[in-house]
Amino acid sequence: MFLHTVSPEHATGEVAAIYDAEVAQHGFVMEATRCWTTRPEVLPLFEQFSEGVKANFSLGMRGWRLITFIAAQQVPSTYCTHVYGSALIDELGSAEKVLALQRDFRNAGLPDKDVTMLAYAEQIAKDASKITDADIEALRVAGFADVEISDIALCASMRSFVSRFFDATGASPEPAFLSPDPEFRQAMTVGKPI
Numbered sequence: 431m432f433l434h435t436v437s438p439e440h441a442t443g444e445v446a447a448i449y450d451a452e453v454a455q456h457g458f459v460m461e462a463t464r465c466w467t468t469r470p471e472v473l474p475l476f477e478q479f480s481e482g483v484k485a486n487f488s489l490g491m492r493g494w495r496l497i498t499f500i501a502a503q504q505v506p507s508t509y510c511t512h513v514y515g516s517a518l519i520d521e522l523g524s525a526e527k528v529l530a531l532q533r534d535f536r537n538a539g540l541p542d543k544d545v546t547m548l549a550y551a552e553q554i555a556k557d558a559s560k561i562t563d564a565d566i567e568a569l570r571v572a573g574f575a576d577v578e579i580s581d582i583a584l585c586a587s588m589r590s591f592v593s594r595f596f597d598a599t600g601a602s603p604e605p606a607f608l609s610p611d612p613e614f615r616q617a618m619t620v621g622k623p624i
């Protein structure tokens with residue numbers, strides 16, 4: 431990373447608790463977590479907001495991962511594409527399906543409702559100022575309630591923000607998220623080189 435952050439051995443209080451939870455989950459503290467600790471008081475604030483949004487996310491973790499993956503490509507965020515691409519292998523059933531999603535989600539065999547959701551997420555990450563009432567109506571016609579539309583917007587907008595912050599502070603994907611398959615690894619490297 432580019433900035434000085436709180437190392438796991440020097441973490442105290444809420445930062446230490448967040449680090450401990452992440453070590454329990456992943457076996458290490460992610461750079462995506464550490465990058466917030468140049469100002470240590472910000473990490474608990476961000477964690478509370480992020481976990482609060484995810485806790486009642488109306489589209490489930492599958493939706494969260496799909497939206498995040500598509501938004502991250504638009505940033506473009508190598509970190510988030512690797513992390514969420516890795517998670518989507520289990521979600522979708524194979525690396526080939528994730529590669530198809532990365533190449534063209536509109537023709538990757540997803541249900542039409544997912545394609546509509548991801549088109550909205552993609553536009554948010556590209557340029558949300560271009561979204562119109564017609565885009566929202568298309569989501570409603572596809573079967574999305576307003577709370578779900580809001581959640582798509584929250585997820586895609588959050589990813590645009592945090593992915594840019596990760597790149598700006600020099601956070602890089604950990605080896606655990608990097609595929610040994612060179613084709614998959616190259617496809618997930620959409621922005622900053624590994």
